[in-house]
Amino acid sequence: MLSSVASALMDACLGFPLFRTSTSDARESETASARVTETSTGSHLFKVMGYSFDKGIGVGKRISSAIFTLGGYDWTIGYYPDGKSAEPKNSIAFDLNLRSPNAKAKVKMTLTLLSQTGGAPIGHYTPNVVTLSTNYPWSPLFTFKRDQLESFQYLKNDSFTVRCTLTVIKRSALETTNCKTQPSTVKLQPSNLHQQLTSLLEVGYGTDVSFNVSGVTFGAHRCVLAARSPVFRVELFGPMKGKMNESIEIKDMEPLVFKVMLHFIYSDSVPELEEVDGNKDALIVLAQHLLVAADRYGLERLKQLCEIKMYEFIDANNVATTLTLADQHNCSQLKAACIEFIKPPEVLAAVMLTEGFEHMVKSCPTILEELRKLKSHARR
Incomplete structure (x- = not known):
């Protein structure tokens, strides 16, 4: 009797109720909500030929790409050979233009200046979602220094190429469900992990290892390489781990082949193995060299993709x-x-x-x- 009274007094002093709700009842009334966002991501390549002829046309003069469709909207890329304004000096600029009439789109954008020697690209991105509409169809500017563009790595045969990658937010919704009886009502958006990793490689954020391939330098992330390739895992976290600040030399491989292999490691895809302009011979040569590289670094899926392409031709x-x-x-x-x-x-x-x-x-x-x-x- 005394122990029961003491127990009740202790509960009261500590702030615990004398009567408790059962755990099972609490779980039955449990609900949850999720913010679900549906997105669509794609890229457009814009090649500028005759760069020297456009140079000097005047500040604010705009040259447009062809109209392309991504995420259900029509777009163009605007190119300003002498910049959109006088500042910054000695620079070129790009913007994104929403071309769909009576439309409103929320987007995130990455604009990348591609290397023509297999080296690292230069990328800029919008850190936040940008809303474009019929009344205000232009994105913020993306600028590149002229001397940077005119280096041999990016300008070749008086031409250069930029890649515009867009993520269009198509729908956002707050969904609520009873966790015990209706867990399947929370809809998952498609995975875009490969796109995020590829963007990380293209922009070059957080790279902690570099490779020298016939004079061309590539930056990468040790953990990503180790996760994808057993050979890189041994090289980067084995005896070579102490050489954190040294560039690793890759012998017997062309820069283009290493670049394509690196892109596959991050994206699990090889768009370069699609036949372009009927140049079958160049495609086959690339597949042959990639096969050797894939076998060298234990990339079995890349090896199989090369086998399939070589078999086709x-x-x-x-x-x-x-x-x-x-x-x-x-x-x-x-x-x-x-x-x-x-x-x-x-x-x-x-x-x-x-x-x-x-x-x-x-x-x-x-x-x-x-x-x-x-x-x-x-x-x-």
Whole structure:
């Protein structure tokens, strides 16, 4: 009896109620809310050709890109060869223009000056959401110093290219649900992690390691590289970890190949492997070099993408080179596809006349024995 009274007095002194609601009842009345934002992200490349001819047209004079559609709106990129105003001096400027009539759009924007030598791009972005409308259709200005643009890295053959990446906010809503009975009513927006990581690479924020590839410097993030590549993981967090401030030299690789590989590590995609202007030969060469790089750094998905692209364009002129690479880098399915392609006697005869076949004979003698069997079988 005394203990019960003492317990009740202690509860009262400590501010606890004498009668408590059960835990299960509290959970049943629990609700939650979520701020859900639906976005659409895309990019547009604007190439300026004849830079020297536009230079000097006058401050405030604007040249527009073609109209492009992103997020359900029409846009153009405005280019001011002599800047939009007198300040800052010796600079060029860009802005984004909403071209859809009677529209209002909320956007975030990144404008990147692309390197033409495989080096790091220069990027500017709007840190906050910008609202553009029919009455006020222009974004804030993005400016670049003229001497920076005119360096050999960004201006080539009197032309340069900028990439405009837009994230359009299409809908925002506050959704409330009963967590116990209706958890599925909270809608998730599509993941844009790859876009955020790629933007981090393009703008160059927070890079903590650099690579020297034939004189071209690339900045990157150690943790991202280590997460994606077992080889980079060993190199950057193994014995080389102490060399934090040194640039790592990459040998036997072209800057463009390293740049594309680096973009894949951050984005998990390779837009460069899409055929452009019918230049199939250049695409195949890039796929071949990327295959070697992917195998070197343990990037299996990139390796498979290269295999698929090389398979799509197998012909008598490149099949020997493709077969050599497939054998050297353990691409069994691609190797089997090449051998199957060579089986017809007339194809084999044409392949044997190519330079790639001569190289294959010297570097992969085991394949030669397989081809001899094919040739012997064809004579029967």
